[in-house]
Amino acid sequence: MGVEVSRLSNGLTVATETLPQVESVALGVWVKSGARNEREDEHGMAHLLEHMAFKGTNKRSAWKIASEIEDVGGEINAATSVETTSFYARVLRDDVPLAIDILSDILTDSRFDEHELEREQHVILQEIGAAHDTPDDIVFDRFTETAFRHQTIGRSILGTPETVKSFTSKQLHDFMERQYGAERMVVVAAGAIKHDEFVREVERNLGSFRTKAESALPQYAHYVGGDYRENRDLMDAQIVLGFEGRAYHVRDFYASQVLSMILGGGMSSRLFQEVREKRGLCYSVYAFHWGFSDTGIFGIHAATGQSDIAELVPVIVSELQKAGDAILQEELNRARAQYRAGLVMSAESSASRASQIARQLLLFGRPIGMDELVERLSNLTVERLTDLSGRLFSTKPTVTAVGPVGTLAPYEAIRDALPTSGITARRLAV
Structure with a gap:
């Protein structure tokens, strides 16, 4: 049947995909607002808001929220990313109205009780401390901070x-x-769901939600690059080498993912x-490409x-240089x-x-079908990937x-050992 999409009178987009082989439903509310939408004095607020989502509304206590969803065997959670915040649940098909009611209650009537807030602030301080004590966490925090210095995206x-x-x-x-x-x-909901019934439930609960957000969209991101090193007395070293990537919307996004x-x-x-x-030479090594709405890494x-x-x-730098010379057809396949x-x-x-559909709707304004994604992959060539490698790894690195x-x-x-447009790279001495 594919993805069905409706739009409520207040501008809220509602989408479903029926999966006949399952008896449960994954559903949630995704908001195009994340960590990069914070002002300077709000650093960490989007994440704290996610934590506080289940700490009580005017008609449900924190215990009531948890017990109501778990009384029917369901699950409920939330997540914060750089550009989005999501509140989601998974329940059996008959309990979809309950899940929508709880998620809507959270979004429209949360109390943010001061005593609950104080406790949750303490929890997040522990989380910050744990991240600082985990080298493979902290190295990625420093990586984005260095790549996008003095910007909320970093x-x-x-x-x-x-x-x-x-x-x-x-x-x-x-x-x-x-x-x-x-x-x-x-x-968005995916699973044992009927579109019209789901739309009616969402309309009943969120049809009067305010139409527009008052805040402006975040400033355009600017990749900077640079160097950050933190000497610690540890058994191993965590190293990240990065370059300017591609945003979701640009031609080379999928090529970067494949590369x-x-x-x-x-x-x-x-x-x-x-x-x-x-x-x-190492016990772990991998490459990644993160796309955002206006940039990537x-x-x-x-x-x-x-x-x-x-x-x-x-050796890593040498492999990046080789990628700019040739990509094999068997590797691409x-x-x-x-x-x-x-x-x-x-x-x-x-x-x-559900998460994939929500992300596509927020980024592209429409769901992207499997056939279209496969076609984009099919159009990639070794020549295009080789050319992309040469351009990608000639940007200013982040170390x-x-x-x-x-x-x-x-x-x-x-x-200087990396390929630069028009300049022969120097060999990096061992």
Whole structure:
């Protein structure tokens, strides 16, 4: 049947996909407002708001929210990302009205009780402390901060102890009123669902939700790049090397996704085979590409011991140089198969499908069918990927490292060893 989409009179988009093989429904509300929508004095507020979502409304206590959904065997949760916040549940088909009612109650009538707020602030302070004590977490926080220096898109989603402790109940209410408007929200369900019935339930609960958010959209992101190193007395070192990536909307987005799989998307990838299998220079290495609405970032993460750092980075840089010279057809075929398999497997999960549909609606204003995605993959060529590699890895690099990183090559040496348009790269000495 595919994805069905309706729009309520207040601008709220409602979408469903019926999956005949399941008896449950994954549903939620996705808001186009995340960490990058915060003002300078609101760093961490979107995440705190997510935590406070289940701490009580004017008609339900925190206990009541949890017990009502679990009395019917359901699950409920929320999540914050750089650009979105989501509130979602999974229930059996007969309990969809209850789930919609609870999610709507949270969005329209949360109390943000001061005592609950104080407790949750303490919980987030513990979360911040735990992240700081986890090198493979902190290295990625420093990575985005360095890549997008002094911009909200690069800040940690968690916030800082100082900002999180300063927030009040009124600020949370004000933030939600400014950021949450029906035109920036989608309600999606996937599974054992009937579209018309779902739309009626959403209309009944959220049909009068305010139409527009008052706040302006975040400023356009600007990739900066640079170097960050934090020497710590640890057993291993966490290293991330990154470059300016591609936004969701641009032509090279899917090519960048596939390139990341060829370089470091599995055990057959170039980096895994060369760095880990042949040379044993690290215990973990992979490539990734993160797309945002107006920018992106491509990166390689490696975790290794102190004695292998000096050799590891030159080998990674060498593999990036080779990618700019040639991509093999068999590599492209393998990466396409991996990507397509991932799409098919995610389509078998109602929660994954609901999230994917919501993301597409927020980014593109429409759901993108499997056939269209597969066609985009089919149009990729080795020549296009080779050309993309040369352009991608000639942007200013971002280097972040945490651990015993004293033997890591200087930033300038890493930068000069990378291919630059019109300039022959220098060999990075081991």
